[in-house]
Amino acid sequence: MSEQIHLHVNGVDYPVTIAQERNLLSVIRGEIGLTGTKEGCDDCECGACMVLLDGQPVNSCSYLAVQAQDREITTVEGLADGQALGMLQRNLLEAGGVQCGFCTPGMLISATALLARTPEPSEEQVRIGLSGNLCRCTGYTKIVQAVQRAATELTAG
Amino acid sequence: MSFTIARTVEDALAAMATGARPIAGGTDLVVGARHGKAPLPSALVAIDRLRELKSCERTADGVSIGALFTHHDIETHPLLTTVYAGLADGSALVGSPATRHVGTIGGNIMNASPAMDTGAPLAVMGAEVELRSLRGSRRVPIEQLWTGPGRTCAEPDELCVAVHIPAPGERANSAYLRLEYRRAMEIAVVGAAAFVALAEDGTIAALRVGLTAVSPTIFTGDLLGQVGRSVADAAAVAAELSSQQATPISDVRASDRYRRHTVGVMARRAVEAAARRAAGETIDIPVNRAIGIGAAS
Numbered sequence: 001m002s003e004q005i006h007l008h009v010n011g012v013d014y015p016v017t018i019a020q021e022r023n024l025l026s027v028i029r030g031e032i033g034l035t036g037t038k039e040g041c042d043d044c045e046c047g048a049c050m051v052l053l054d055g056q057p058v059n060s061c062s063y064l065a066v067q068a069q070d071r072e073i074t075t076v077e078g079l080a081d082g083q084a085l086g087m088l089q090r091n092l093l094e095a096g097g098v099q100c101g102f103c104t105p106g107m108l109i110s111a112t113a114l115l116a117r118t119p120e121p122s123e124e125q126v127r128i129g130l131s132g133n134l135c136r137c138t139g140y141t142k143i144v145q146a147v148q149r150a151a152t153e154l155t156a157g
Numbered sequence: 158m159s160f161t162i163a164r165t166v167e168d169a170l171a172a173m174a175t176g177a178r179p180i181a182g183g184t185d186l187v188v189g190a191r192h193g194k195a196p197l198p199s200a201l202v203a204i205d206r207l208r209e210l211k212s213c214e215r216t217a218d219g220v221s222i223g224a225l226f227t228h229h230d231i232e233t234h235p236l237l238t239t240v241y242a243g244l245a246d247g248s249a250l251v252g253s254p255a256t257r258h259v260g261t262i263g264g265n266i267m268n269a270s271p272a273m274d275t276g277a278p279l280a281v282m283g284a285e286v287e288l289r290s291l292r293g294s295r296r297v298p299i300e301q302l303w304t305g306p307g308r309t310c311a312e313p314d315e316l317c318v319a320v321h322i323p324a325p326g327e328r329a330n331s332a333y334l335r336l337e338y339r340r341a342m343e344i345a346v347v348g349a350a351a352f353v354a355l356a357e358d359g360t361i362a363a364l365r366v367g368l369t370a371v372s373p374t375i376f377t378g379d380l381l382g383q384v385g386r387s388v389a390d391a392a393a394v395a396a397e398l399s400s401q402q403a404t405p406i407s408d409v410r411a412s413d414r415y416r417r418h419t420v421g422v423m424a425r426r427a428v429e430a431a432a433r434r435a436a437g438e439t440i441d442i443p444v445n446r447a448i449g450i451g452a453a454s
Contacts, residue, residue, distance in 0.1 A: 001159055020160040021197055023187070044188045045342050050255055056229075057255040062187045066160050067180070067203050110254065131341030132253020 010078030182259030224263025243331030
């Protein structure tokens, strides 16, 4: 059955008419047209599809879009600072934490959620915070360093 | 498929009375459907906005945890991470931060996987599950809830609304740990929980062990014969009995022989960790990380 629902993505209200079994990822990419969020494993394992739902990280490949109605959804596009890169994005780039870039949107979402609840994370806390995101290029070290650099920048104000 | 959002518990119960299945985080239901394990139910009622099921409160005889309390809520809750530490050990191991933020204790219990991480600790602590329908409410000892892999004794119109855990009492606590090959998005290869109460002289006053992923449902047993013995002796006996009584399967993650051996190791470590906590020591949540199970970072 199709239904018209409202999804609030990055502060914008999007009315969409969708089948009720559609997952949030396919609606964000296919209906709303925000393609920063990636489809990786499509099985809730890799984290490439991660978005924030009311500030909490969620694998959007395995979350029903109808369940997200009237909630605040943040995708990687919402982390930018206008047309410029957001602070975390810039740190990830400068630290060499981006290679092929496919995991990057999910990494940024996880890191954003982590820093919101733990502003000064230890290396172990960063690794746990990013533990739902697979990267097959970097070996993770530079991604972890980038998040720590961002944390330092944030707390220094 | 039809989908509705419940605004009250009564809404949810009314929908379930007409055949709808409840969905909270969807981490089992939606993922299972996408795997082809089971299609999505033809009618779903979303219960994740029911505030009254998100509480965790002390009661006269213990604690009551609302069915929508998430694994993240549990692993960061001041009371649950200290007095009911075995449960927090389990929740802290579930999936990834994303899974733990939407996955609920009610969903974990009612999904009835033999590999669930909250089942063994809840069972050794003597938890009861509160099931509610339009017909009324009842409490079921958690071990009686599970009737097989993916099956419970709940009627189709019954919603799990809360889990009640009795207070452990003086000099008593719990621990849960599991064998895992990686540190995230993992399912227990095998796991073990222990509840230990110590006598004043440090010997065992009560010992209960629960095993994960070695039988069709969570396996639990009271080790009554260990009362009065030392923790080390009791832990060794728990290891031996656990390996003997396990009836594991072989699958892609481990052979039955390997599971039978390692569940004994997990049981021994669970008894030791629970006893250290019962004696007043603080071991970080989850015990798995504190004692170095899983690959080093």
